[in-house]
Amino acid sequence: NQGNFAMKLNIQCVSLSSNRNFRxxxxxxxxxxxxxxxxxxxxxxxxxxxxxxxxxxxxxxxxxxxxxxxxxxxxxxxxxxxxxxxxxxxxxxxxxxxxxxxxxxxxxxxxxxxxxxxxxxxxxxxxxxxxxxxxxxxxxxxxxIRPDYVWCYFEKTVVFLNRNSSSFTRNATTNVITFWNTVSNQSFLKEVEPALGMAACSEHCVLAVECLNSNMKDNAGGGKEELHGDEKCYQLMLCNSIGTTVDSKYTDMKPNFIGINSGHVAIASFDEVLIWHYNTPKSAVNLHGAKTRKENRFHIDDTPTGVEMAKDLVIATGGAGGDNKGYKQHVNVDPICALAMSEKILLVARASGTINEYSVPNVALRNRHKINATAYKLDINCNSSRAAVIDDTGVMTLLDLDDDRESQLNFNRVERKDVWAICWAKDNPLLLALMEKTRMYIFRGNDPEEPISCSGYICAFEDLEITSVLLDDIISGDETQNAVSHIIQLRVKSLRDTDDLLQHVGLEDAKQFIEDNPHPRLWRLLAEAALKKLELGMAENAFVRCANYPGIQLIKRLRNIPSAMLQKAEVAAFYGEFEEAEKLYMDADRRDLAINLRITLCDWFRAVQLYRMGSGVSDQQMETAWREIGNHFASLRSWESAKEYYEKSHHIEGLMDSLYHLERFDELEQCIDKLPEKSPLLAKIAEMLASVGMCTEAVKAYLKMGDPKSAVNACVNLRQWGEAVQLARKFDMPQIGNLLSKHAAQLIKEDRLPEAIELQKRAGHYLEAARLLGKLAQRETEKDSSMLRIKKLYVLAALLAEEHLKTLSTAELSYKVDRNSLLDTMSPEDAHVVEHMWHAAEAYHFMMLAQRQLRFGIVHNAVVTALRLRDYDDILPAEDVYNILALASCADRSFGICSKAFTKLESLESIPEHRVQKYRELAASIYSKYSSEDTKVETVKCYACNAPVPDSLPACTICGARFPACVSSGKPITQPTSNIWICGICHHCAAPVEITRHHTCPLCHSLIISMTLEI
Missing domain, CATH: 2.120.10.30 (TolB, C-terminal domain)
Incomplete structure (x- = not known):
């Protein structure tokens, strides 16, 4: 930026030297x-x-x-x-x-x-x-300047490349394609890679884009055409009117020119042509016939005959890889410059002025046409008999494609300059619209009509109307697209003249003019005008001329109506003037016909108003109207309003849907009582209730319908196994047991023990649930979890086992009185499970109790509790039991008990030698100072024989009476059974003095209930 020399440019277009100067x-x-x-x-x-x-x-x-x-x-x-x-x-x-x-x-x-x-x-x-x-x-x-925008039009939708929304990065480009529906004024945006062109026909358009993304190239490599090395990749995307891709195809041919008809897409580079047979949802049923001929590709210098293409050059078979290389090695001195496609033929223009004509879809060269210019744009009329050509200087000429030379018109004298757009009519092969500067000309054969001032791009020419769009205003982004201001509807002269004749002259003159210039649109205008004047003969003749069968049926119906006013009402309704038709019906005192008209139009709001204008309306008619209004609000998802009208119409099914979407499930449940038994709606309401987890209510609906199997399935799906088992037993459905077992086995296999436990519990299989809880407690023990957690698991398992005992209770054997007798009725394995769960729970309970007593300095009670732990060496590690016993007895100066504990520790084979050695050293250090005798022994009297017994013994040494352990203190209870407290849940004992400090059982934590135990 300071004017210093930087570099010389590489000039290759001229040979620079000191002797030659180029300006x-x-x-x-x-x-x-x-x-x-x-x-x-x-x-x-x-x-x-x-x-x-x-x-x-x-x-x-x-x-x-x-x-x-x-x-x-x-x-x-x-x-x-x-x-x-x-x-x-x-x-x-x-x-x-x-x-x-x-x-x-x-x-x-x-x-x-x-x-x-x-x-x-x-x-x-x-x-x-x-x-x-x-x-x-x-x-x-x-x-x-009329830019050649990338755009197309179909299905009342303008599709264009939105240049202002295109985003450029250093290595990639992204384009935004807008699909603008001119009827609803909605726009749908589709982001694609760089767009090269587009074309439209019937219900679809095709977009040609260049694939810059490497992922897209990878996808293309797996398609029909094989890509070699760093070849560029292009994609053809077939889209509907909202921008959804319906079909697509990848190719290595650059689509410089593109055309489409109702079944094929044709693209061309400068030297090759590719015809692709696309598939749409409507043509999916015919896919089997299209697979063998998916696409055809040929060089512009080739002369395809159709048969050769089918046998040799069909790329869908995957045999075109080598041919593609041959095409690219061929140097083409006469490149392709334009392309157009109709339902029957394909025109490909070359720079020399030659236009090749191919048949479609078999792709055979039919003819070669010659013009004295380079074609820039081609367009073919509706019956493929003529084509319009614009050359690179803007001169438009007509090209006759018909082989019948006798019927040809002299098109060579039709020549227009400064033409930039052309469009043939879809329904008349002689009508052509073209844009010349800022004027639009309509040609009928060779004769142009008076020009119309217009600057829009021609979208469509149909029914004597030309639709054009102001693309300059839309694509520039200065204005938001709007159908009123950016879509222009222009009518041809014959249509304008017919309107004038019908309005100001008469039907006969208009009919004569239409006969001279026949077109279905003009006959329809004549029929409408004749109908409004009730000239039924002329109207029928016009309907016949334009092949309007509904109009002919209307004429027959009108001839059977004697009243002229009713005839006019029918005509108004036929042409969509419903307000006028209703007024005529009401003036003729035919409210019933006005109501029928509104019902036909599904205008139930107005139908209700008409019902209320008079009497004689049945309840059934009103309920039908309310129901249809409810359906209207339901389609709008206005469920509150829909509920109101469904209630008025007593329409239970609609009311159910409304309540379900409003999440008023309590009211939805009440609908069960409103339905009769065996009603099919019961199944629907049951599914609704089950979908929100209301199992009991869903079962109620299924049972009222008489379908217990579905009720059981609902319980199974909602994991309500208990209710499922009850229903299965009630209705004799043994298969529920197998289903339950399989599901539980699957959960156990997947290591989902908590879910399996819940499953067995809800199904009433308490003993199986207890066994699984025992396994879960063992896992927690292996993971060295807290003893409190392990104790809780064992207590839960024991409580489930007690629930199993309760299920075995009968009138002769009551659980509360004859628990031990119930245990005797069980198999030894099952009885062992019940006792083992309580045994394990006691073990961890007394271990934690001993630790707590030792921590708070109640050392003698800790010794007594630790001595009882020796009965649980099958549950607790022996080293832990004798460790706490040695510690507590040493603190209590009970060195005799301590000595026995150390002796046991030294004899354990499960602990390593180095720890045994430490125990020996610790024992030696203690007994080097103290003798191995208990300094004191506390005794209690046996409640049976009054003999003194050491308070640490669980039974009397004289009479053999056993002393149950107090779950509160761990001490033996030497009092008579009438004076001790027994838990009503776990059946464990506690001294009355100790239990007064608790509100719940120290072991199972159930509320305290006083009772006695008979021994």
């Missing part, structure tokens, strides 16, 4: 935003040469020979078009002619413009590149 006429570097692969630097020499470079270091620039003496050049606003003005010599007159050539950023000639005057000196673009100004002599000429 540069223009040097233009586009400074806006552009993709990295688009050339932006243009260098024009006076000697017809143009060099376009991507950047100042581009080693492979694009070289173009403009064919004229270049004077000036300018990029348009987005860098996509380069305009070059200059002069060339007309050798026929030896005069210089002014010309402006428009090139794409890649050097392709887009259009040429002849400019009058002696010498053109410069040019300049308008801000949005929609106009260009040229300085010629002492004048300034202005020209309107």
């Amino acid at each position: 540069i006429s223009a040097l233009r570097w586009y400074s806006g935003r552009a993709p990295s692969n688009r050339p932006v630097l243009a260098i024009c020499f006076e000697t017809c040469k143009l060099q376009i470079m991507r950047n100042e270091s581009d080693d492979a620039p694009i070289i173009v020979d403009t064919g004229m003496r270049n004077i000036d050049a300018e990029w348009n606003h987005d860098g996509s078009v380069l305009a070059i003005c200059g002069t060339l010599i007309d050798y026929s007159t030896s005069k210089e002619l002014n010309q402006v050539s428009f090139y794409s950023s890649f050097g392709q000639l887009v259009r040429t413009l002849k400019v009058p005057g002696n010498e053109i000196s410069s040019l300049s673009w308008e801000g949005k590149s929609l106009r260009i100004a040229m300085a010629v002599d002492s004048f300034i000429y202005f020209a309107n």
Whole structure:
């Protein structure tokens, strides 16, 4: 930026030397935003040469020979078009002619413009590149520019490339395609990779995009065509009117030109043509017939005959890989410049002026046509008999494709200049609409009608109406697209004249005019006008001419109606004038017909109003109206309003849906009582209730329907196994047991023990649940979990085992009185499970009790409790038991007990030798100071024989009476059984003095209930 020399540009379009001087006429570097692969630097020499470079270091620039003496050049606003003005010599007159050539950023000639005057000196673009100004002599000429936008139209939808929404990055480009529905004014956006072109037909459009994403190339590699090396990949996307991709195809051929009909897509590069048979949901039933001929590909110099294509060049069979290489090695000096496709033929134009005509879909070369220019745009009429051609200078000519030379019109004399858009009518092969500058011309054969001022792009030509869209305003982004302001409907002269004749002259003159200019649209206009005047004969004749069967049926119906007013009402209803039809019915005192009209239109709100205007309306009619109004609100998902009208109409099914969506499940449950038994709606309401977890209510509905099997299935699905088992037993369904067992086994296999325990518990299999809880407690023991957690698990297991005992209770054997007798009735294995769970729970309970007593300094009680732990060496580790016993007895100065504990520790084989040695050293240090005798022995009296017994013994040494352990203190209870407390849940004992400090059982934590135990 300081003017210092940086580098020399690589000029390849001319040979620079010291002896030869070449004057540069223009040097233009586009400074806006552009993709990295688009050339932006243009260098024009006076000697017809143009060099376009991507950047100042581009080693492979694009070289173009403009064919004229270049004077000036300018990029348009987005860098996509380069305009070059200059002069060339007309050798026929030896005069210089002014010309402006428009090139794409890649050097392709887009259009040429002849400019009058002696010498053109410069040019300049308008801000949005929609106009260009040229300085010629002492004048300034202005020209309107009609950009060739990437757009199409189908199904009342305008599809266009939204340039303002395109986002460029350094290595990739993303385009946004807008699908604008002109009826609903809704827009759907579709983000794609760089869009190269699009075309539309019938119900679909095809987008051609370049795949820059490596993932897309990988996907393409797995398609029908094989990609080699770094070849570029392109995708054809078939979309519907909301932008949803229906079908797609990848190819390595660049789609410079694209066409589509109702079953095929044709694309062309500069030297190859590809025809792809696409599939849509409607054609899915015919897929079996399309698989063998998916696509056809051929070189423009080939002469396909249809049979060869089917046998040799069918790419769908995967045999085109080698042929593709051959195509690319072929140098084409006459490239393709335009393409058009109809239902019957395919036209491919070449730069030399040759237009090849191929049949579709068998792809056989039918004819070659020759024009004296390079075609720029082609369009084929509806019956494939004629085509319109616009060349690169804007001259439009007509091309006859019909082989019947006797019936041909002389189309060679039809020639129009400055044409930039053409469109044939879809329903008349002779009607052609074209845009010439800012005027639209309608041709009927060779004869043009009066021009219409219009600047829109032609979307469609059908029913004597042309639809055009103001793309300049939409794509520029200055205005939001709106059907009122951006869609223009234009009518041809015959349609306008027919309207005038019908309004101001008469039916006979209009009929004569229509006979001279026949068209179904004109006959329909005549039929409508005749009907409104009740000229039934003429209306019937017009309906027959336009093949309108509903209209003919209307005429027959009108002839059976004696009243002229009712006839007019029927005519108004036929043409959609429903308010007028209702008024006529009411004036004729036929409220019933007005009601029927509203019912036919599903206007139930108005039908209710008409019902209320008079009497004689039945309850059934009103309920039908309320139900339909409820359906209307339900379709709008206004469930509160729908509920109100369903209640009025007593429509239970609709009411159920409304309550379900309103989540009023209590009211939904009440609907069960409103339904009769065996009603099919009971199954529906049961499914609704089950879907929200209301199992009991769902079972109620199923049982009322008489379907216990579905009720059991609902319980199983909601994991209500207890209720499922009860129902299975009640209705004799043994298969529930097998299902339960399989599900439990699967849960255990998947190591989901808690869920399996819950399953068995809910199913009433308490003993199995207790066994699984015991396994879970053992796992926690292996993981060295807290003793409190392990104790809780064993207590829960024991309580489940007690529940199993309760299920065995009978009138003769009561659980509360005869628990031990119930245990005797069980198998030894099951009885062992019950006792083992309590045994394990006691073990961890007394271990924690001993630790707690030792911590709080109640050392003698700790010794007594620790001595009782010796009965649980099958549950607790022996080392832990004798460790706490040695510690407590040492603290209590009971060295005799302590000595026995150390002796046991030293004899344990389960502990390693180094720890045994530590125990020996610890015992030696203790007994080097103290003797191995108990310093004191506390005794209690046996409640049976009154003999003194050491308080640490669990039984009397004289009479053998056993002393149960107190679950509160761990001491033996030497009192009579009538004076001790026994838990009503776990059946364990406690001394009355000790239990007064508790509100719940120390072992099972159930509420304290006083009772006695008989021994």
